[in-house]
Amino acid sequence: MRKHLVFLFAALLLVGSLTACGNTHKQNDSANQSDTQxxxxxxxxxxxxxxxxxxxxxxxxxxxxxxxxxxxxxxxxxxxxxxxxxxxxxxxxxxxxxxxxxxxxxxxxxxxxxxxxxxxxxxxxxxxxxxxxxxxxxxxxxxxxxxxxxxxxxxxxxxxxxxxxxxxxxxxxxxxxCEEKAKQINAFYDKWQKFINDREKNLTDNQRVKVFLEYHAGRYKTGAPKSSFYSQVALAGGINVAKDLTAGETPEVNAEWVAKMNPDIIIREATGMGYTAPNADKAQTIYDEVVGREGLKMTKAVQNKNVHLVSVDIYSRPGYIVGVCYMAKWFYPDLFKDFNPDEVLKEYCKLFYPGKELKGVWTYDK
Structure with missing residues (x-):
């Protein structure tokens, strides 16, 4: 049995160039960025x-x-x-x-x-x-x-x-x-998204994995299109099995539906993880509950031990791109064999929490 958990203590991060923003508002800076009016x-x-x-x-x-x-x-x-x-x-x-x-x-x-x-x-x-x-x-x-x-x-x-x-x-x-800091954050998103897209650009639809995402609200709660839980799977290169659901943004499905979809991978977004998690006990409890469900035991995801937990802080928050990078690695390990998403996590923490030490439990699987 293997365990994958990011549990890092006392890795002090340098502040680097991320000092507090100046107080002068630049009226013309980024005035034409995307659709911000x-x-x-x-x-x-x-x-x-x-x-x-x-x-x-x-x-x-x-x-x-x-x-x-x-x-x-x-x-x-x-x-x-x-x-x-x-x-x-x-x-x-x-x-x-x-x-x-x-x-x-x-x-x-x-x-x-x-x-x-x-x-x-x-x-x-x-x-x-x-x-x-x-x-x-x-x-x-x-x-x-x-x-x-x-x-x-x-x-x-x-x-x-x-x-x-x-x-x-x-x-x-x-x-x-803080227009310059905003540019730095958006460049961070763009850099890693481009990295993923370049690695996966030759995948056909038949080669892409099918993924069921269960978000932190509870059993079988998933994210339909337009929800804040849906697009991360697609950004990581997977096919979200909820793509055709229309019963609201966050519908509740059931074991029979998931079994019928038979996902290659199950992602469970979870609270109780992240920076403040002292150990992996809660993550293990959530993981064991998911893989132990009678209705999921015969899915390809559970059979092949492709069930992964990811902290809400790096899935449905401004740190989402970190979770996307971990998922890309889980989805296509051969394409990303030389890539360590832990490095993206370190970059995220340095960017958003300069001077803080990196620790906690951010992902979990067995």
Missing amino acids: TNTTQTATSQAKSLTIKDDTDRDVTVSLPITKMVPLDTSPFMVLSAFGKLDTIVGNHQSTQGNPLYEQLNGLPIVATYSAVNYEMLAQLQPQLVISSVRSHGVVKDQENLSGFDIEDVKLDLRNPDRMKHDITLMGQLFS
Whole structure:
């Protein structure tokens, strides 16, 4: 029995060139990047600047610059702000980042959001200039009236979806005057995606593996097209067996359906892994539950021991490209025999968490 787990302690990463962003907003920098639409205006009397952006719900939002007080209502913006060196602009914390050593400077800040609720009374007390909320199930501001009376702007981003990631990183770079850091992050995505595409360019559809992805919400919950869990499999070169599902973005299938699809590989996105995991115990428990399901035992994936776990932080977060690289290696080991995705993980941690040591459990299989 073999075990593959990335469990790295005390590999101190150099800060390199990733220092905090400057405070000067570059009005013309990246003005033409993809489909990000922005407009800057400057008030002559006070020299105060404002930036008008179009968020991921197609709303025009005007934000006063510089941003010195803000609150992320979902976890992904914390990762980007860490890369930008802008954690000091955060005045309210998320329950999931409280006590996390990656964000230790935020310890003691009031908890404003959990995965299921937003404390609007606390937001009113803190009076941030803006919140960055989500367009999906976590950190969603459904009623703008909850914020409008407090002069708090709401920017809705989809920082869980690879299809929107570069656009939203660019937009955050403009909001926080960190256009160069945003370019570095997007170049990181592009570099490794191109590497994968070049290696796989001669694969025919018949040679591509069929993959079932189960995301962290539970048994047989998968990602259909347009969800934030779908495209990672395709980016890694696989065929997502959920490609024809139309019952919502995150349908729940069953063992019979998966057995009928008979995937070559099963990917389980999992919480309880990543930087803060002290060991692989939880990952092993999840893995054993998946491969032990009666309805899956005869699938090619289980029979051939091609079941793999990957942390949510490198699958459906700004670190998604790391998970894509691991999957490419699992999907086509012969094409990637000289490639070690652990190196991409190190690069990711250096880019997003400069100065932090790399540790934790990020993937798992047997």
